[in-house]
Amino acid sequence: MVRTYAEIQALLDGRGETPSASAIASLVPEGPLLLILILGSTNDAAGKPDGDVALRARLAVDLYRRACAAGRAALVLPSGGVAPGFSFNPTERPHWECVAAALEDAGLPAAALLRPGLPALHTVEEALLCRTLASHYSSRAGCGELQLLVLTSCFHAPRTRHLFGLCFGPHTALPLRCDVASVPTCWDASARAAREAHEAAALEALRTAPFGPWLDYLRAARIEAANRSRRWSRRLEPSPAELMSLAEGGAMAAAIGECGQAMEACDVSSAVPK
Incomplete structure (x- = not known):
């Protein structure tokens, strides 16, 4: 299933089936907000x-708890859609x-979970849907600064x-x-x-060779022209210490992280399939 850019934007129309700026604003009426977007995978x-x-x-x-302990407003937004014949789901x-x-199994309070989640079918849709949602939120009168x-x-x-x-x-x-944090994978070296x-x-x-939406x-x-460059992606990976600083509201220096860098905040041992 391939949706156009216009169709992707139209998904966030406030019908209650998708996340909306008004829903976020009702949970965080004023002040800055840290929105933690957890991308989808498979099930x-x-x-x-x-x-x-x-x-x-x-x-x-862990990041949500650190934000709360530092007195920051934070919400967690899950992502992932459904479609006929969609092999990932x-x-x-x-x-x-x-x-x-x-997220709830990991201990996230229900009040911190933004429902509904992003109905994205792939990463392009996740980025475009998140942009549309953030644009709607940032344009609302009285809404504070949004960090993603x-x-x-x-x-x-x-x-x-x-x-x-x-x-x-x-x-x-x-x-x-906007920052993108890489988390260790449970897959073996070959996979x-x-x-x-x-x-x-x-x-x-x-x-x-970009195409579609x-x-x-x-x-x-x-x-x-910017799409052909690697310039804009190099600034989006925080180091583990900077990631904690972001959650706690501290200043962050620009950093370039390695793709496979293990996050000190994440113990992966119990999540690896036996």
């Missing part, structure tokens, strides 16, 4: 998400519900940084702060290498 026919979702959820909950309910369940922190697995981080790096920042019409190869090819295609967005934003 089986029973709705059980893979091990990487558990790792992302654990870090999301062979159920009839959106994947974000599986992610939400993993995206969590994904290490092999997926380079493509995520590229997409979100072109959706947020001073070179776009939405210069809010991880295969995924890294797939991601590298997908990223190269996005940069050199991503190309539509680039043309609408007039940043096709």
Whole structure:
């Protein structure tokens, strides 16, 4: 299923089936907000998400708790959609519900979970939907500054940084702060290498031969030239210490992280499949 850029934007129309700026504003009526977006992965026919979702959820909950302890307002937004024949999610309910369940299992309070989640089917949709949601929120009178922190697995981080790096920042019409944190993966070395190869090819295609909704967005934003560059993705990876500082509201220096860098805040041992 391929949705156009206009169709993706139209998903966030406030019908209650998708996250809305008004829902966020009702939970955080004033002041700055840290929005932690946990990207989707896969789940089986029973709705059980893979091990990487558990790792992302654990870090999301830790960061949420740190933000609260520092007196910051924070919400966690799960992502993942549903569509006929969608191999990543062979159920009839959106994947974000599986992610939400993993977040609650990891200890996230129900009040911190933004429902409904993003109904995205892939990373391009996640970036574009998040941009639309953030734009709606930032344009509301009385809403405070929005900071976005995206969590994904290490092999997926380079493509995520590229997409979100072109959706947020001073070179776009939405210069809010966005960071992408890479979380260790539960996959073994062979599977991880295969995924890294797939991601590298997908990223190269996005940069050199964009198509579909991503190309539509680039043309609408007039940043096709920026898409061919790696400049905007290099600033989106915080180090572990800076990640904690972001959650706690401290100042962050620019940093370039390694894709496979293990987050000190995330103990992965119990999430690796036996």
